[in-house]
Amino acid sequence: MSVIWPAPRDLLVWLGKSNLSTDENNPSEVVAILAKPVVDAYEKWYEVYREASLKIDTLEEENKNLTIEKATVVSLKNKIHHLKASEEVAEWKRCFDELFELSKQTTRLANLNDSLHTEIPRPSQNLVIQKIKPLEPKRFEGVQDLEVVAQFLDNIEQYVRQGSAICPRASTDNQRIDTLCRFLNTKIFKWFEDSLEKRGISAIPPKDHNYDITWESVKTFFKRQFVLESAI
Numbered sequence: 001m002s003v004i005w006p007a008p009r010d011l012l013v014w015l016g017k018s019n020l021s022t023d024e025n026n027p028s029e030v031v032a033i034l035a036k037p038v039v040d041a042y043e044k045w046y047e048v049y050r051e052a053s054l055k056i057d058t059l060e061e062e063n064k065n066l067t068i069e070k071a072t073v074v075s076l077k078n079k080i081h082h083l084k085a086s087e088e089v090a091e092w093k094r095c096f097d098e099l100f101e102l103s104k105q106t107t108r109l110a111n112l113n114d115s116l117h118t119e120i121p122r123p124s125q126n127l128v129i130q131k132i133k134p135l136e137p138k139r140f141e142g143v144q145d146l147e148v149v150a151q152f153l154d155n156i157e158q159y160v161r162q163g164s165a166i167c168p169r170a171s172t173d174n175q176r177i178d179t180l181c182r183f184l185n186t187k188i189f190k191w192f193e194d195s196l197e198k199r200g201i202s203a204i205p206p207k208d209h210n211y212d213i214t215w216e217s218v219k220t221f222f223k224r225q226f227v228l229e230s231a232i
Helices: 008-017 027-062 070-084 087-117 146-161 172-182 186-198 215-226
Strands: none
Touching: 027 070, 027 087, 146 172, 146 215, 172 186, 172 215, 186 215
């Protein structure tokens, strides 16, 4: 669908991005207030235009394989032409040109005023930016509680999302399983190792950290082991 002028929403976006004061006496606020009735009228017109244009696009696309009634297409195109030729369009364009120019002027004045009264802070020479180390999941001790188990699994997922996996080239599922193994106590790790061995995984971690099992499957049998079936 072709885009035609005006685009009043661009003006509102531009006004919203300005760093002007929200004081009701600010000239930019006056501009926004003056623009709203015109925007409302434009939106009603644009909805009709948009619906007709989308219909045209759909019919022209289907025309590649189907025979479309020519009269319908011609009627819709005439409707589009009539809407685009409306005197309201020219009036909206004139109003928005004036409002947009006024907005630019008020922004320049506001920025100039800020530059005269605001001292630009300088960064300290001793400032050292350090990467915040992700919080490690608490080691799982085999507590048979749904909330504890669910929180532990969620913490594993969050830890991987923060980029803390030791196998960054592996898939997300494999990263999560590999990370889970690192935060199990000795007894739980042995149970988990035996469970994976029954599924054909003879070593932890396997070659290329490919466990050949989904994270959702691991979560399922993990919960079945440590949470009462009635609580799942």
